[in-house]
Amino acid sequence: MRYRSGRNGDHIMGIPFECDLCHFRNMTLRNPVVTDPKDTMTLITIRRASLDALWAREPGTVQGNLSRAVRDHREAAAVCSLERGELPYLPSPELKDRVGMTSAVYVLQASRRAGQYVRNVQYETVRKSATWIGNMYEAGAAYTGAPTTDAPPTAEPFESASPTRRKWFARFLRGVKLRMGQVRYQNEPLTSEMVLALDQLITAEWLRTTDERERERLEELMCYVLIGFGASLRGEEVPLVSLRGMLYFWKETARAGEPHIMITLYGRFKGETGFRWHCLPISDLSASQIPFRKWIASLLHRRSVVQGRQEGWLFVKKDGKTRAQIRDYDGDFAHYMEVLRENRPELFSVGTLMEHFSLRRSMRRGAVLMTTGKVASTIVNMINRWRTKEGAKGSAPGLSMEQTYTNMRDVIHLMIQYSKAL
Numbered sequence: 001m002r003y004r005s006g007r008n009g010d011h012i013m014g015i016p017f018e019c020d021l022c023h024f025r026n027m028t029l030r031n032p033v034v035t036d037p038k039d040t041m042t043l044i045t046i047r048r049a050s051l052d053a054l055w056a057r058e059p060g061t062v063q064g065n066l067s068r069a070v071r072d073h074r075e076a077a078a079v080c081s082l083e084r085g086e087l088p089y090l091p092s093p094e095l096k097d098r099v100g101m102t103s104a105v106y107v108l109q110a111s112r113r114a115g116q117y118v119r120n121v122q123y124e125t126v127r128k129s130a131t132w133i134g135n136m137y138e139a140g141a142a143y144t145g146a147p148t149t150d151a152p153p154t155a156e157p158f159e160s161a162s163p164t165r166r167k168w169f170a171r172f173l174r175g176v177k178l179r180m181g182q183v184r185y186q187n188e189p190l191t192s193e194m195v196l197a198l199d200q201l202i203t204a205e206w207l208r209t210t211d212e213r214e215r216e217r218l219e220e221l222m223c224y225v226l227i228g229f230g231a232s233l234r235g236e237e238v239p240l241v242s243l244r245g246m247l248y249f250w251k252e253t254a255r256a257g258e259p260h261i262m263i264t265l266y267g268r269f270k271g272e273t274g275f276r277w278h279c280l281p282i283s284d285l286s287a288s289q290i291p292f293r294k295w296i297a298s299l300l301h302r303r304s305v306v307q308g309r310q311e312g313w314l315f316v317k318k319d320g321k322t323r324a325q326i327r328d329y330d331g332d333f334a335h336y337m338e339v340l341r342e343n344r345p346e347l348f349s350v351g352t353l354m355e356h357f358s359l360r361r362s363m364r365r366g367a368v369l370m371t372t373g374k375v376a377s378t379i380v381n382m383i384n385r386w387r388t389k390e391g392a393k394g395s396a397p398g399l400s401m402e403q404t405y406t407n408m409r410d411v412i413h414l415m416i417q418y419s420k421a422l
Contacts, residue, residue, distance in 0.1 A: 002055070003051060003052075003055050003175075003178075003179045004051070005051070006050075006051065006054050007054070007059055007062045007063070008062075008063075008066060009062045009063060009065060009066030009069075010054040010057075010062055011090065012065065012066065012069060012090075013054070013057055013061075013062060013065060014167070015053060015099070015167055015168040015171050016090075016092065016098065016099055016168060017050070017054070017090075018050075018091075018092070020043050020046045020047050020050070021043075023046045023050070023097070023101045024039070024042060024043060024046060025095060026095060026096055026097045026098070026101065027042075027046075027097050027101055027102050027105075028042075029095065042105065045104075045105045045108050045109065046101060046105070048108055049101060049104035049105065049107075049108055049172055051175070052104075052108075052172050052175030052176045052179060053099075053104075053168060053171045053172040053175050054175065055175045055178060055179065056171040056172070056174040056175040056178065057171075073086075073087070097163070099163065099166065099168035099169070100163025100164060100166055100168060100169040100172075102163075103130065103133045103162075103163050103164055103169065104169065104172050106129050106133060107126060107127075107129045107130060107172075107173075107176070108176075110125075110126055110129045111126045111176070111180065113125075117183065117185050118183050120180075122180065122182060122183060123176065123177045123180045123181075123182055124182070126176065126180070127173060127176075127177075130164045130169070130173065133162065133163075133164050134160065134162040134164045134165065137160070137161050137162035137163075137164075138160060138161070138162060140161070142161030143161065144158075144159045144160075144161065145158050145159070146158060146159045147159075185356060186356070186361065186365065187356050187357065187358045187360055187361035187362040187365055188352055188353060188354075188356045188357045188362055188365075189362060189365040189366035189368075189369050190225070190229060190357070190362045190363050190365070190366035190367075191347070191366055191369070191370060192286070192287070192288040192290060192366075192370055192422050193288070193347050194337075194340065194347050194366075195225065195226070195229055195288075195290055195366075196288060196289075196290060197340055197343075197344050197347055198222070198225065198336060198337075198340060199222065199290070199291055199295075201336060201339060201340060201343070202218050202221065202222050202336065205218060206218045206219070212306075216299075216302060217332070219295060219298050219299040219302065220299060220315060220324075220329065221329050221332050221333060221336070222295040223295050223296055223299045223314070223315075224238050224315065224329050224333075224359060225333065225359070225363060226282075226290065226291075226292050226295055226296065227241060227263055227282070227296070228359065228363035228364065229290075229363040229366060229367050229422065230261075230263075230282035230283075230286070230290070230292055230367070230419045230422065231263050231280040231282055231383070231419070232363075232364050232367040232368065232371075232383055232418065233280075233363065233364060234360065234361065234364055235326045235330075235358065235359040235360040235361065235363065235364075236325075236326060236360070237265065238315065238326075238359070239313065239315045239323050239324045239325060239326070240265040240266060240267040240313075240323075241263060241264065241265060241313065241314040241315065242264045242265065242266045242277075242312075242313065242314065243300075243303055243304075243309060243310070243311060243312050243313060243314045244264075244310060244311050244312070245262070245264025245265075245266065245277070245279075246261075246262070246263070246264055246296070246300060246314055247300065247304055247310060248264070249262035249264065249279075250262075250300065253281070254284075254293075258283065258285075258413060258416055259283075259284040259285070259293075260281040260282060260283050260284055260412070260416045260419075261281065261282045261284065261292055261293060261296055262279055262280075262281055263279070263280045263281070263282060264277065264278070264279055265277070265278040265279075265280070266278075280383065280415070281412050281415050281416045281419070282416070282419045283416040283417075283419040283420045285420060286419055286420055286421070286422045287420060287421055287422060288422060290422060292419075299314070300314075307320070315328075315329075326358075326359050326360060329359055330358055330359045330360075333357070333358070333359050334354075334355075334357060334358070337354060337357045338354060341354060367418075367422065370421065370422050371418060371421045371422065374421040375417055375418050375421050376417075378414075379414055379415065379417050379418055380418065382411060382414060382415055382418075383415060383418045
């Protein structure tokens with residue numbers, strides 16, 4: 001059965017093969033105790049690891065390798081003298097874990113943890129165990145750090161004492177990945193209609209309350225959603241909005257020929273080195289008339305006039321200084337989406353998974369879906385290129401906010417076409 005038993009020929013597929021007992025002795029330097037539940041679990045885990053390493057190769061590959069070996073040996077032995085040293089000696093006389101079975105046991109036990117959407121954690125989570133194992137080996141007495149040209153493409157070009165960098169372990173991880181598979185769950189997309197309904201719902205709640213803290217919470221949530229949706233941002237990028245930058249461009253962009261809001265991000269972004277400014281315009285006049293300026297103006301007034309703040313982040317924690325995070329708003333977002341589902345079920349398609357609405361990707365996925373076929377690919381690339389390595393090459397980390405704005409001023413009229421389509 002697939003992944004549950006070995007195949008004839010697995011033992012000559014380029015990685016060492018040893019029985020469960022031998023691996024146990026190599027790891028512990030003793031025999032297992034039959035009545036010890038830990039020893040029993042160790043033997044079970046060793047069997048699973050061995051099978052995963054073997055099943056990194058398909059049955060056809062294993063059978064083809066064995067058949068060729070048998071045929072070549074028979075034909076050569078029939079006409080040549082091959083009595084001495086004809087084939088490599090497979091067993092190892094050394095009593096040590098030469099393949100990294102101990103590390104594999106750590107990985108497999110980690111794979112038994114409960115998952116969020118499926119029964120167990122997924123492979124991308126499991127493989128992180130190999131990372132800390134490798135790091136610990138490199139921090140230990142076996143460290144060499146010598147340069148090498150034999151490192152895998154994704155690894156640092158230095159010699160490593162870690163068993164996680166060896167061939168057997170690479171096969172093992174591939175087998176684990178093939179056996180576990182990968183279940184990908186995407187956040188449900190937020191549509192323009194949902195954003196408008198969310199605006200009505202939260203506006204009504206804002207008007208009902210006189211608690212300024214509650215009003216601030218509602219303003220922050222709506223601004224988070226609107227900025228992420230209008231600028232097609234990932235959830236973790238929204239808290240990088242700079243208060244100083246927003247205030248600096250606020251009046252100028254409102255009086256522009258095509259009124260827009262300049263979203264100013266400052267921070268270290270994925271794929272970049274150093275801290276950078278990025279400016280992304282959101283049009284005041286979207287196709288569905290989303291009230292971007294209404295909510296952002298309200299929060300900016302609170303920050304600059306009521307709280308007297310001109311610097312720092314637009315989204316902050318309760319201390320008024322520390323930059324906020326997704327988790328500070330994601331729970332509220334999920335709650336209001338559930339309320340919206342109850343009040344406006346027609347906005348949600350059949351089969352919509354409410355638990356998959358999240359500030360992490362729902363805004364960006366929704367923006368992408370709403371602009372597909374409505375906005376030229378060149379404009380879409382212009383909006384998204386700032387977060388790529390290629391887009392970052394042209395801007396030095398030291399550019400000021402004003403210099404960054406000057407560099408992209410000539411294309412603002414093109415970039416706002418993106419949010420206009422929403």
